[in-house]
Amino acid sequence: MKTLSVENLSQTMGDKTLFDQISFKIQTPDRIGLIGLNGTGKTTLLNCLVDEHYYQTKTITHPRDYQISYLQQNPQLDQSLSVLEAVVQGKEALYATVRQYEQTLKAYGQNPEDSRIADHFFKLQSQMDQVDGWELQSQVETILTKLGIVDFQQQLAQLSGGQQRLVALAQVLLAPADLLILDEPTNHLDEAAIKWLATFLNNYAGAIIFVTHDRYFLNQVANRIWEIDHQKLQEYQGNYEAYVDQKAQNEATLAATQQHQRNLYRQELKWMQAGVQARGTKQNARVDRFHELSQQVQQAAADDQRELTIDIKQQRLGKDVFRLEEAGLEIGGKDLLIDFSLQINAGEHIGVIGGNGVGKSSFLNVLAQRQALSQGKLTVGQTVRIGYYTQHVEGMAPDQRVINYLEAVGQNVENSSGYRLSASQLLEQFLFSSRQQGAFIRDLSGGQQRRLYLLAILIQQPNVLLLDEPTNNLDIQTMTILEDYLNNFRGCVVAVSHDRYFLDKITSNLLVFQGHGQVKRYWGSYSEYLEIAHQEKAKIAKADKTSKSSPATTASKPKKLTYQEQLELKELEPKIEHLEEEQEQLKQRMATEGQDYQKLIADQKELEALEQTLDQVSERWLELSER
Structure with a gap:
């Protein structure tokens, strides 16, 4: 069993300490889910495990032949390569042979009359036989297919950012490693691919540490949970469900301790205010005790204030929100909607699901009136005020300061009690410290930028929320608060997401995009839909068997x-x-x-x-x- 050991690891970002003197070990059976607020250093900790430039002192040790495979949040791939060439980028002779074979196959297909290319092609076929290259090629194609990539010869430059990330995921899954590091591996995956990936990781030979916002996935894969909080690394044994249970018990214990400290503080405060002079050892000790308790109570109060809150006044919404009549949508010769009619009323919370590329984001663009229908009619209610949270952050300049960005979006927004809040107060509610408010947006983590973007959408006080993959790169605490906000949101919500946990909590019915322009409405939760879909699939398979044998x-x-x-x-x-x-x-x-x-x-x-x-x-x- 190989072990990676870390002793007293510290890391700062500017004048902020991310983690201080943390120690841990990673061994082969470990499936570690790393969680924590955006900006606390999750990605930085992953980077430290692979790049010594990220940490200040040499504190990480592992065997000399220890291999690490790392899926970064924003992987960089050679755009000139094909999908298959990018996946087999290893230095091993086996990988090199498969790459050469794929390149020569392409050249041979374009110039079959060239004898030189033909000779080289047939020579490489023999080499593929010798090194078991066909098996590796089969592995690559299996993984890519499971992740939803079917054109293996397509050039990376022709793929979307999300598709390129899937190629990068396939690359790290294929590479042999003692430690597999995954930063948000479920981004851009549909439900079937997420299910396959969970099974793959549960059978993986090496150790795994991963950051994810998907709580069902975290629950299925993790056997240890690490949480970065207050610059320390807190460990919980078990999956996400076990973590929530242990965390609740810890919070209850902490609350009781803090209440006891507050009671002691009140008693000591009375004693100090009574003017008792500190004479003798006992009185000196008691004064020291007072100052110590004072610091502990102040720290506990500061910790309580770190809880993210969403308290923004909601605008009135009339009954009619959206009406689609015989709607058709065609983009790039592909039918995304065909003769589709739909009525959405106030108060409805609708989840939008389906495979990649079937038109879910385009549907939100239609509702937001950013995309015109090819045919049919869209009617939007007169009182509708849309807040559109897109997959990619919009209108956020890297060299803009956080406070200036938010002030440009809106100021003096009212909370539910009618109290006006400044941009600074709103940022504090969203856990942006005074130092971070003056920072450049480029200095924020990806998750912090998403949280800031969410705040910018909400302070416009929309009564209709269109959410396109809102859970991507948001931390679990922010998502939990957002889910609570949406459950109490009196307006209308239409959310595209592959996150089953999120949709189960905030939606009551679904629009299922089935491809080829067909959309079905389902009344119930995402989990219930998946169960029924599984049962129907089993019935069809059974009927096929019966018809074949009748x-x-x-x-x-x-x-x-x-x-x-x-x-x-x-x-x-x-x-x-x-x-x-x-x-x-x-x-x-x-x-x-x-x-x-x-x-x-x-x-x-x-x-x-x-x-x-x-x-x-x-x-x-x-x-x-x-x-």
Whole structure:
């Protein structure tokens, strides 16, 4: 078992200390979920594990042959490469052979008459046989397909930022490593890909540390939770559910301790105010005790004030919000909406789900009147005041100061009690200190910029919120407060998200984008929809099996069965059932193989043989049944 050890690691950013003298160990079975407020140093801690320039003293040790694979929040890829070439960027001879083969294959396809290219191509085919390159290629294509990338020869420059990040994820998952580091791995993944990734990581051979906002994913994968808070690293054993339970117990204990401290402080304050002179050792000790308690109480009060709050007055909204009538939307020759009609009323909280590229963000652009319909009509209610939280931060200049940015958006916003709040007060509520308020936006972490952008949307006091992947890069505490705010939001919410936990908490019904312009409305939670979709899929699969094995009628009169054939027919039915059960079990096993690709290939061969046997037995059963 290989171990990475960290002793007394400290890191500052400007004049701010992110973490101070923290120590920990990472071992092979660990699946560590790293959480904490945006700006507390989660990404910096991950960077420290791979780059010694990030920490001030050499405090990290591991074996010499220790390998680390790291998915950064904003990975940099060579835009001239194809998808497959980018994934196999390792220095090993195996990777180099696969890269050369892919490049030569492309050249051979373009110039099949060139004998020099042809000779090199056939030579590389032999090399692929020798180094098991076909297996690596199969692994790459399997991972990319599971992540939703199907065109392996497409150039990276032609992909969106989200798609390029999926390629980077495939790259780190494929690379052999003792420690896999993932910064927000579920961004841009749909539900099926997130489920596959959780299974993959649970079967991963090395240790894993990851930052994520997806609490269901965190719950499924993590067996340890690390929280950065007050410049320290607090560890919790178990998954996210265990963390929440332990955190609640700790908070209760802390609250009782703080109450006890406040009571002691009041008693000591009375004693000090009584004018008792500090004469003798006992009185001196008591004065020291008073100052110590004073500092502890002030620190506890400061900690209480660090809780993020959203208290902004909401505007009145009439009954009618949006009405779509026979709407059609076509972009780039692709139908995203076909003859779609929808009525959205005040108070509705709607989740928008579906695979990547089916038109979810374009649908929000239509509601925000940024995208015109190809046909049909959109009617927007007269009292509608839209706040649109887009996937990418808008109108935020890197060289602009935080306070100036917010003042330009709005000032003197009223809270629910009618009290006017300045931009500085609003920033304090969103956990931006006075120092951070004067900082440049470029100096904020990605998560802090998203939190600032959220505040900028809310202070415009919208009564309709359009949210496009709002959980990306937000910390869990901010998301929890946002969910509570949305649950009490009297206006209308339309949220695009792949985060099942978030949608389960804030929506009551769904718009399911199924592709090819088709949209279905579902009344219920995301989890309920997934369960029903799974059941329907199982029914369809069962019906397909039944239809394949049902006897077909024939015009000619069949010969009667012999006694031996009657016995054979009787034995064939349970045999078919047994083979089908084996087939299903094998498919389920293959779905959870993780990165054990040799076993996956062996199982694929076994499945093909099993299906061939099943076809033969089914044909024999059909023949005897007809007679």
